[in-house]
Amino acid sequence: MGLDDALIFTRVVECHSFTSAAATLGMQKSTVSRRIAQLEDRLGVRLLNRTTRKLRLTEVGQAYYERCRQIMQEFSEAEQAIMQLQREPTGLLRVSSPIEFGQLFLGGVVGEFMRCYPAIQVEVELTTRAVDPVEEGVDVVIHLGRPQDSSLVARLLMTSPRQLYASPDYIQRHGMPKTPEELSSHRCIHALVDGARKWHFEQPAQSVPINPVLVVNNITFAREAALAGVGIINAPAFIAEPCVEAGTLVRVLEQTELPSSELHALYPSRRFQAMKVKAFIDFVVERLELRASSHIEIEG
Numbered sequence: 001m002g003l004d005d006a007l008i009f010t011r012v013v014e015c016h017s018f019t020s021a022a023a024t025l026g027m028q029k030s031t032v033s034r035r036i037a038q039l040e041d042r043l044g045v046r047l048l049n050r051t052t053r054k055l056r057l058t059e060v061g062q063a064y065y066e067r068c069r070q071i072m073q074e075f076s077e078a079e080q081a082i083m084q085l086q087r088e089p090t091g092l093l094r095v096s097s098p099i100e101f102g103q104l105f106l107g108g109v110v111g112e113f114m115r116c117y118p119a120i121q122v123e124v125e126l127t128t129r130a131v132d133p134v135e136e137g138v139d140v141v142i143h144l145g146r147p148q149d150s151s152l153v154a155r156l157l158m159t160s161p162r163q164l165y166a167s168p169d170y171i172q173r174h175g176m177p178k179t180p181e182e183l184s185s186h187r188c189i190h191a192l193v194d195g196a197r198k199w200h201f202e203q204p205a206q207s208v209p210i211n212p213v214l215v216v217n218n219i220t221f222a223r224e225a226a227l228a229g230v231g232i233i234n235a236p237a238f239i240a241e242p243c244v245e246a247g248t249l250v251r252v253l254e255q256t257e258l259p260s261s262e263l264h265a266l267y268p269s270r271r272f273q274a275m276k277v278k279a280f281i282d283f284v285v286e287r288l289e290l291r292a293s294s295h296i297e298i299e300g
Helices: 003-014 019-026 029-043 059-084 097-115 168-174 180-185 217-226 237-246 275-299
Strands: 048-050 056-059 091-097 120-126 140-144 150-162 162-166 188-191 198-202 205-209 214-216 231-236 250-252 261-268
Touching: 003 019, 003 029, 003 056, 003 059, 019 029, 048 217, 056 059, 091 097, 091 275, 097 120, 097 140, 097 217, 097 237, 097 275, 140 150, 140 188, 140 275, 150 237, 150 275, 162 168, 162 217, 162 237, 168 250, 180 198, 214 217, 217 231, 217 237, 231 237, 261 275
Parallel strands: 091 120, 091 140, 188 214, 188 231
Antiparallel strands: 048 056, 140 261, 150 261, 162 231, 162 250, 198 205
16 A cells, blocks of 8 residues: 555656546546545655645655655666566657757668567657756657766767868858868858857867857758858768768868767666667667768768
8 A cells, every 4th residue: 555655646746736647547536635645644744735726745745755756766677677578679768869860860760660669659859958868757868969967878879070061152152261260251150059159170279269140059950051052060970961972062171170979879877778778779879880881881
């Protein structure tokens, strides 16, 4: 009874509602309310302050919730351990990805993955926001750049060199810059994902301030603007090189070297990793390696 009540209480807190918790538990709202009241009576404390519109944890309720959540997590890990013994991944896989990577690559990979593992269902969010896999219940977060949260497991998926690009029309109208310093007088397109309004070079080692004529938080949008001749873009090769091959973009300051972009798969650090998560990340890595090797063969 105590464990069941702890589960009911945890679900009420996470759903912020007796009604929603009852629906997810397959119970009547009145039953959920009664069980919470019985739990409070048995513990001799008030766990929740209720109004007609809101639920708020008391100080004691917050402490109890944290312990209950830990217990539920241990049960979840036990279930994941059993999943590892299964021959095939099953269940719902929730994935978050940067918009560009999702549009250009991930959609096809997810489709192939689901054909290989038909017992898997997938939910994908393409977003520019930071996603916390623990708080939001996301199985895999594909993250652009070096991860900051050391509590998460991070697996490197790919490293993509960066380069400056512009359309042939832009170069014809404005000329080709010969040095990084000349960028300050050029029309530049700045993606907010690049950080401060400076472009950093590793070779030669320097940072060059830019005065962008266009600022946007989506690198694909920025690429399309570059294709239209708006200005020079600083972009990962996997975003822009297909356009170079098509002749619609050219490399700018080709002899310089910019910091590479890293793409990681992030997931909660747990003793047991769900088979669906391991299988998916392995699948993505394999497809990226195939993609990279095919480009090498074409260029060779």
